[in-house]
Amino acid sequence: MLQEVMQVLPKSIEEAASRYIHSSANYLEEIRIRVDRQIEFIVNNRPYFHPYIATKEDALFILNKLSHFSIYMIEEELKKGYVTIEGGHRVGLAGKVITENGRVKVIRDVTSFNIRIAKQKIGIANKLIPFLHERKWMNTVLIGPPQTGKTTMVRDLARIMSLGVAEQRIQPVKVGIVDERSEIAGSVKGVPQHTFGTRLDVLDSCPKAEGMMMMIRSMSPDIIVVDEVGRQEDCDAVLEAVNAGVHVVMTVHGYDIEDLKKRPTIRELLNLEVFQRFIVLSNQNGPGTIKTIYNEAHKRIYTQQAVEGDVI
Template structure:
């Protein structure tokens, strides 16, 4: 939480520091809304701060000004591109979402002014999260085309991040050799790059295109970086489908995530239909909120054979 504390004024930092360690270690989001209660959200529930006090702390305009000043390094003009996207990535790979008065020009978002809400999303690298899946998504020391499906906050990005690390470093116990990995990180969330430098550990054989549209990025990597594996988060557009098919036909393994309530929900999307018709993905991992919280079975499905369920635990 050290990097996150730097973003916050003393008035908020002291309330966050007073949260018991067993709760603070599970914080996923810190919600700073001007004129409203200070809130933290964990894997289990949300809390208003100060913790265990009846009257919550109301975030002031001065608090908001401090956060914005820190993020912009005292010059809002430095954030022009970030304000168009609605979020800023800070040291440590944490991402700060922004909400306020949106400025548009010819129907396109030009930026955000009068920012009234900050959502600090805590980035954690869970090394080992991908280990339970390796025996099912690798075969004869080769990685298989894999799609990770699940609704928000089920650990898709965390799992994908660790699979990228394992692919780059290799794993002796599974007989997996290091591969050249290319990551297209359109939202600066997967690698959490700051000034082009990833804030998470991916080993030595990783090349990252930060803030690059997924479809264009995949083609750029194939043309210029010769990846053996391409990692991409949150596919969904028709051009993403086309780029994935191009990558597979070029002999590159693709591992991707997609938002969806379940596999059936994802299958029904017109923009992704070709991927299933062409059996692009050899393995599909389904995550859900209950499995994440309770560490209960998660489905790993083989799309080239009769679908079956494999019981594993997320670590």
């Protein structure tokens, strides 16, 4: 269980982490390792601290494991501040940043690691199908603050779209994932670590705006899936994709559709009525709770019921 994570941990931390990893694998979200401080485990969005104090030797061990004992192998990842390992788990890095001409050249003297546990929850998006598919898949925005299950949800939507739903006579379509931070597909050396259908292609570690245009030109997708859209160039690329006849499913940070209206770049897409569905997520009953669903007119077509278990 989570063997890929265990393999990058030194024995001292592996022993400390063992009971959290094996007893809380379904709920463990992050392992945070900081030199000269206690190990932190995030379980069900709550922090738990283990008394073991991480050392510089522990940090060096983890870096060697991540780089296969050749730091030059992860030079590009060090510029971005994270490394994706097998299983799709992402290891965030912090330490001394070296810049060149105002841009990040590398992170050196890494003293903090954030191991984010990748979870694929097959079927988590099934409840969304009746809202998102009417003869064809709709342009959709998933809205939520951090750790509300946006990426997990959009990952499962990509799987469903690329597989089709035989019992509902929904045919599989060509899906292109532009995975700038390697979080949706969790690719390692270009190979997705999560389960998808056969009609799916991934551009890994590619900037969103450029990647969407590359995907349209080279892979002719029916749907593009992209995570955490917000910059002007990203929104311009979304509009270009929609104008080219490609459907878009994307995630954005926010608490509700009103948040999106306050952001100039996203507001333009709203004014142009690019999207037909807006899914607002929360972690009220755990990550993946459907809070509200809006239609293209920004009218509620679903609101979370005041009952336990309204989680997908």
